[in-house]
Amino acid sequence: MHPRHSIFDSCLRLSSKRWKAFLLMISALLTACSTPPPHERPALDVPTAYKQGVQGSAVWQTAQPQDSVPGAWWTLFADPALDALQERAASGNQNVALAVARLRAARAALDSAGAAGLPSLGATASSTRARSGTTADNTTQARTRNSQALGLNASWELDLWGRLSGGVDAARASVEASAGDLAAMRLSVQATVVQTYFALRAAEAQVLLLDDTLTAYERSWQLTRNRQRAGVASAADVAQAEAQYKSTQVQRLEAQTSRAQLEHALAALTGQAPAALSVPATAALPAPPTVPAQLPSRLLERRPDIAAAQQRVAAANAQIGVAQAAFFPAITLSGAAGYRGTELSSLLNAPNLFWSLGPALAVSLFDGGARSAAVESARATHDQAVASYRQTVLTALQEVEDNLAAATALEREQQLQAEAVAAAQRALDVVGNQYRAGTVGYLNVLTAQTTVLSVQRNLIDVRSRRLAAVNMLLKNVAGSWAAERL
Template sequence: MSRCLPRASASVAVVLALAGCAASVKAPPASSLQMPSAWRTAVEGQGSGPVAQEWWQGFGDPALTALVNRALQGNGDLRIARARVEQYRSLMGVAAAGQKANVIVDTAPTRTRQLAYNGVPYVTNVYQAEFQANYEVDVWGRLAALTDAATATYQAEQANADAAALSIAATVASGYLNLRGLDAQLALTEATLKLREQSRDLAKKQFDVGYSSRLEWLQAQAEYQTTAEQVPQLKRAIFEQENALSILTGGNPGPIARGVELEALQPPAVPAGLPSELLRRRPDIARAERNLVAINANLQATRDQLLPSFKLTAVGGVQNLKWHDFVNAPTALWRLTGAVAAPVFEGDRVQYQTDSVAAQRDQAIYAYENSVRTAFSETDNSLGAIVRLKEQAVQNDARRATAAETLRIAHNRYNNGYASYLEELDAQRTLFTADVGRLQLKTRILVASVDLYRAMGGGWTRP
């Protein structure tokens, strides 16, 4: 018993001495990330549940839901991202295979013609089959660290694919809502154009009979032409928006099916959530976190390159000079080798490599913190946008009501001969501008809801 203690102590000392051969690693930078306790903007009517996985269904438009689902299946960029996930899944398997034994089978029948000592040629046959098994004992955990790095990189690619899916879903939803806004503006413009046409024809008749001046008729004509000019502009914008949505869904340029009218679309309830929940929900934060884990594992593997490696090699086989004997009673051959290999001098190459990976780790830490701060900013901005746009919509409603009343008074004054037709045209123009602004604000509020769901992670949550 007393003899074993010195031997054990010597073994521990050898292991500790070998462990001291690893390259030194600089300490990581201190975190400068501060977690806010709440958002700056408080939103009325905030929901109480988690962010829905398929949040776009909250708009209640089957056409929007179908469009987003089609994009999640057929979008080209998303298919590329998913293919990269499969690539890194395979690379993870390659890294894990490094911790297992490697077995090779080799058969090498050989026929040789040589000269004997007396100069007489002779022919020999050698029939041989051999297998070789190699296994590296992962004493220091270097191979396990490489597997951990590959696993974390694979998980980062999964999060990257989720981030791409979230971005595509939000882009398609925003594009569709903008398309419905353009549709509503086109319908308003075409309806206004008919009114402008009637006003122009009336002004022309009154000018012909001498009831009004040529100036009033020309002003009505100009107002009609101004409104008519907006129709092809809106149709071109709708055409391009449809083509953009078709490409996003993985198809060719073409028309897009419509669903609920803009006026009937309502934004879903604002999802509840604390800033800390973004760390689990947003896929870009998860990607930055897994990249940091991968670099830390690579740092461990790089640091341990100076430590000795322990490899076991087992070789076995059969051999004979005659085929009959090789098949029926071959001669068995084997050998077992244990090897220890350690670098002696590499000119500080490993230390510089370790310093390089440590710098990459520091970059990953800063990138992670930047991703978290960006998430906080985007969410706060989206919450603030919804509040301010709704306040702006209230003022727009008041402005429109004033414009409508102004037009009513101007129309009555013109009919009673107290004012010129130019006054009514100006009131019509003001009301039309307010109507367009109302549709644009409605669209912007809907799109701001999409931006909020994108900022809050859109329900993509991985353990």
């Protein structure tokens, strides 16, 4: 026997089980090479307690983002007008509508990624009529031919290396990130509506204060003119009283302009033209809810921006596996069946039947380093997502610290400012009596009146800033600091 035959026969005698085991081992090794690194939440070194909180209270723990922002959290301020504005913003704000559309697009991308792993089936039908020309030596005459075809074709790419499943994982994480973005946008819009509304009410309070002040200043101006006619006040006193009255009118106009602009901003936030919204004036600033002395660490788990950043890390991690899978061959099973003939009337006859079935393998042998660059790009994108996640967490901690400090300090400032208003009013009463008695000049009255107006306006400003700080703190902890809502 020829030596080559004995070798061939020995190869044929190899057990098929051994071949299967060998192929399975090779497949497992290649699959392992294409598998992305396991996804883990990025580590972050954070303190054990809030700097502005109660010593010893926990500030951070491994979070399980819930994307669960409490509904109607702004009702803590107990303001029906604010509730009505929030209802309009929920349905009309265009930034929220944009985030909703992005979430729909992400879900469609997930459906598309999932469909890529399923078999595809198509149908074809064609009818052509063609004429062939004669040959150069006229041995073949020109002929006109008809061609009819009707068939089905199917294909299915085998996902041996995880390229398709990795794309599905990345798309699913992107959907979760988009859902977090939507929740974060809604929370941001709600907080902005609250902030703008309180600023509008503060501007109204300033207008009301200036109205009352103008009434008092007008009386002082009239009193000074009367005293001048009586010969006990100078023209300079009258001029000072007039200047004070006119400058306060300017301040009132500025407050009215600010109020109008804030109303326009609320219209845009609720998805309306400025002419379509009119907020009734009340000049009433609500009392802020009491900030608890200790905030539970689990509150930050509920922040949707943190959840979205974490999902983007997962999506980027999955894309590493997709890029690595490009190094391995794509294996596709395909088949086709149908009828092909020259006459439409006899197209479906058995002799015209055709079919085909078989696998196809495609692999890139040289790409100039494009696939290696794609893997490196995917890893860099993952590192970017990790850095973004960590920065999001750090920013969240900073925001809580900032507004805890502000809310605590402004509560004390409001108390002190109220005492300053009372003291300035007492001083004005004394100086007014002295001026009417002729023991002091009008400059003393002017100074006392200016002081009263200043401290009263400062009190309104402190109250507004305290409301803003509490509102932002509520936004920082995703809408509520009540532990039972977690």
